[in-house]
Amino acid sequence: MNVVEMKGITKRFPGIVANDNIHLTVKEGEIHALLGENGAGKSTLMNILFGLYQPDEGEIRIKGEKVHVTGPSMAGKLGIGMVHQHFMLVDPFTVTENIILGSEPTIQGRIDREKAEREVQEISDRYGLRVDPRARIRDISVGMQQRVEILKTLYRGADILIFDEPTAVLSPQEIDELIEIMGNLVREGKTIIFITHKLKEIMRVCDSVTIIRRGKTIDTLQVKETDENRLASMMVGREVSFDVEKEQREPGETVLSIRDLRVADSRGADAVKGLDLEVRAGEIVGIAGVDGNGQTELLEAITGLRKTKSGRVRLNGKDITNLKPRSVTRSGVGHIPEDRHRRGLVLDFSIGENMVLQTYNLPPFAKGFRLQYSEIQEHAEKLVKEYDVRTPDIHTPARALSGGNQQKAVIAREVERDPDLLIAAQPTRGLDVGAIEFIHRRLIEQRDKGKAVLLMSLELDEVLKLSDRIAVIYEGKIAGWVDPSTAAEEEVGLLMAGGKSGAEVKS
Amino acid sequence: MQVQQRQMRQSPLLTSIVSVILGMLVGAVMMLVAGYNPIQAYIALFTSAFLMPYDIGETIRTITPLILTGLSVGLAFRTGLFNIGVEGQFIIGQLMSVIVALKLDLPPVVHVIVAVIAGAVGGALWAFLPGFLKATRGVHEVITTIMLNFIALYLANTLVRNWLSAGSDSTEKIPESASLRWDVLSSLFGNARIHLGLFLALAAAFVMYYLLWRTTWGFELRSVGFNPQASEYAGMSVKKNLVMSMMISGCFAGLGGATELLGTAEYLSIHGSHTGIGFDGIAVALLGANSPVGILLAASLFGILTYGGSVMQFEASVPYEVIRIVFAAIIFFVAANIVRWAGTKFRKKAVTKDA
Numbered sequence: 001m002n003v004v005e006m007k008g009i010t011k012r013f014p015g016i017v018a019n020d021n022i023h024l025t026v027k028e029g030e031i032h033a034l035l036g037e038n039g040a041g042k043s044t045l046m047n048i049l050f051g052l053y054q055p056d057e058g059e060i061r062i063k064g065e066k067v068h069v070t071g072p073s074m075a076g077k078l079g080i081g082m083v084h085q086h087f088m089l090v091d092p093f094t095v096t097e098n099i100i101l102g103s104e105p106t107i108q109g110r111i112d113r114e115k116a117e118r119e120v121q122e123i124s125d126r127y128g129l130r131v132d133p134r135a136r137i138r139d140i141s142v143g144m145q146q147r148v149e150i151l152k153t154l155y156r157g158a159d160i161l162i163f164d165e166p167t168a169v170l171s172p173q174e175i176d177e178l179i180e181i182m183g184n185l186v187r188e189g190k191t192i193i194f195i196t197h198k199l200k201e202i203m204r205v206c207d208s209v210t211i212i213r214r215g216k217t218i219d220t221l222q223v224k225e226t227d228e229n230r231l232a233s234m235m236v237g238r239e240v241s242f243d244v245e246k247e248q249r250e251p252g253e254t255v256l257s258i259r260d261l262r263v264a265d266s267r268g269a270d271a272v273k274g275l276d277l278e279v280r281a282g283e284i285v286g287i288a289g290v291d292g293n294g295q296t297e298l299l300e301a302i303t304g305l306r307k308t309k310s311g312r313v314r315l316n317g318k319d320i321t322n323l324k325p326r327s328v329t330r331s332g333v334g335h336i337p338e339d340r341h342r343r344g345l346v347l348d349f350s351i352g353e354n355m356v357l358q359t360y361n362l363p364p365f366a367k368g369f370r371l372q373y374s375e376i377q378e379h380a381e382k383l384v385k386e387y388d389v390r391t392p393d394i395h396t397p398a399r400a401l402s403g404g405n406q407q408k409a410v411i412a413r414e415v416e417r418d419p420d421l422l423i424a425a426q427p428t429r430g431l432d433v434g435a436i437e438f439i440h441r442r443l444i445e446q447r448d449k450g451k452a453v454l455l456m457s458l459e460l461d462e463v464l465k466l467s468d469r470i471a472v473i474y475e476g477k478i479a480g481w482v483d484p485s486t487a488a489e490e491e492v493g494l495l496m497a498g499g500k501s502g503a504e505v506k507s
Numbered sequence: 508m509q510v511q512q513r514q515m516r517q518s519p520l521l522t523s524i525v526s527v528i529l530g531m532l533v534g535a536v537m538m539l540v541a542g543y544n545p546i547q548a549y550i551a552l553f554t555s556a557f558l559m560p561y562d563i564g565e566t567i568r569t570i571t572p573l574i575l576t577g578l579s580v581g582l583a584f585r586t587g588l589f590n591i592g593v594e595g596q597f598i599i600g601q602l603m604s605v606i607v608a609l610k611l612d613l614p615p616v617v618h619v620i621v622a623v624i625a626g627a628v629g630g631a632l633w634a635f636l637p638g639f640l641k642a643t644r645g646v647h648e649v650i651t652t653i654m655l656n657f658i659a660l661y662l663a664n665t666l667v668r669n670w671l672s673a674g675s676d677s678t679e680k681i682p683e684s685a686s687l688r689w690d691v692l693s694s695l696f697g698n699a700r701i702h703l704g705l706f707l708a709l710a711a712a713f714v715m716y717y718l719l720w721r722t723t724w725g726f727e728l729r730s731v732g733f734n735p736q737a738s739e740y741a742g743m744s745v746k747k748n749l750v751m752s753m754m755i756s757g758c759f760a761g762l763g764g765a766t767e768l769l770g771t772a773e774y775l776s777i778h779g780s781h782t783g784i785g786f787d788g789i790a791v792a793l794l795g796a797n798s799p800v801g802i803l804l805a806a807s808l809f810g811i812l813t814y815g816g817s818v819m820q821f822e823a824s825v826p827y828e829v830i831r832i833v834f835a836a837i838i839f840f841v842a843a844n845i846v847r848w849a850g851t852k853f854r855k856k857a858v859t860k861d862a
Contacts, residue, residue: 305740324742327742329741342737343736343737344740345734348733348734353726361723
């Protein structure tokens, strides 16, 4: 039986057609992937199903019946629940309090906490969610927070669950757990719509997939009858290569050398605890690890954004420990920061201004204290063209660009300064296949030019694919070195989880 | 996402114009309810602001300090700060310039220059404190600047009574050598109190534009205002820039106080409460969308309303308070961004009609 049927859905916004005659049919008890690049119209379509937007044309049938979903509460009544990418949880509240929020069971006006906790426990056990009903949200991991979100929809009686890019925030282990839970849900008769642009996950868990490109339905396929390459080209609209072509190269001199580094996190606890690391010219060193094992603090310490407690950081033999960010930058470090919105760009500045964020006061962009706009614009025009940053013009504020193009702008700026060491933190987070391909090529190019590249990514795939050597970080230390050409994903995963490494490859 | 951005990219000029019209309509309704003829009142208002050379001169005189306090608020806004302390910095500007005017004996041109500079520096230093506290201790500037407004007011009152005069309610008139009035200019406008401060205000508007958009310092100031973390990443000193922008903002306000004192009042008296010119600067900056040209236009409008309104109460016997209601209504409509709201409603309708 078809539980969800969306027929001929069209949604126009001023200037663009976000959904153009889209068809989506989801069968009961299946995991149905909704695949598309960023901005293809997936979220708009799901927001229509969830009642946040009204379609301009088309009809929606839930369990065979024609409906008008007027709002999220209406969607709830129809049994539709949404697990948002950004969690909607109250941090200081407990798991149970968050779940019952808005539909609290009461006895004589008081909240019946015990009953609620019992119910939450029941649902948790039934679907294998392993959630502690009494824990406070701020104390539990991101993975468990997500399970609380799932539980919230189940508690409200949802049997059609929309997962909006659920794996974006999870570690590989947590992704495995989520996939297991999704299996449990389907086994109990639930239906799942899985929004994603990660092909691997679709191949692993989904039954069928609907591909959307530029607001139009391209096709609906059975996952068994297709493969990653075919899905990718349907999503992007052209052939995409997954394999990174990389020649074997002999690394040169040591560019970055870190000795016994200790760095505290924002709360004062040690996040990096005596870490050693070396990156040589002409190699990409990947840092693999579960989020929160000191990666952020390590990179901030190298780039001068965070003070170190002890230890040395050297660049080309020169001590750069605790230098100010500007001095680090000018001694030859490029930095693609983890969070491009928070660190990488001034979103209200134009693309042109963002392209000279570090060099605005150097010639030729400034003469004395006066900015030279003609030079700044020329520079920006050149970079926009060379790095294929798609923007109406260089005066457009960075905010108006898509995530992929924002990231391309950051990369253009950092690579263009021709640094000896390029630090790339999560360079492809949240980007679609096309942009990822582009960015990967640029990183390899830097390596081939004989530059040192330090890559930090939570995507194990990415680290394995690009790196010449992998350092696995666990609790603020390098737990082991892995050779990506021989290592299996499981082996790295084990190290990431704090297990002992079987084959330590220190080169 | 892109859609929302497109809707946000509407002209601030349109917002301001529509808000002004709506604000004046609200004022008209108020007048009708109170039994006055709004058309007659508005005609009286606008004609009286320009009727005689004297009126034009007085209108310009009213506009001058509004430009400076508007620039002060606008510059702070552009750099991510909400300077509510313009009023206090304005008072310190008045105080410093009257001190120099009365206590120093200098030759004519030098005297007024030193007095103006003293006022500007005073305002900058008064703003330094909240900037410094924000940079080092994270104290929010809204709190500190409000408090400093009161300190400035009572400090000025105390000094006027105990030091600058012999226990009276106001100081002596400043000597001619420290005055910003210029006979040639005054005689052109029927001996109105128009003064050279106008040119300082226009120069300040240009300085704001040039500084923010043409210099490396302005690049830093704006960058830090928009996104301190990205600015830190790019190697700028967030703290230094924060203190700097507070001081430049305070400098404009202090200049406003100095010119108002040396040009218009020519003495400093004890005030029971704030002058309001500093707070009007917030309204001017808001209506002028924090751009130098917008601030010039907004200050002109508010100056015309203020001066014309005060004449209007004689001409059409409409109380001046109505004009303050118009002020408030305009600001309300700008802040609520009524144009955008109407715009989305209209677009929604257009889309449904299409379908």
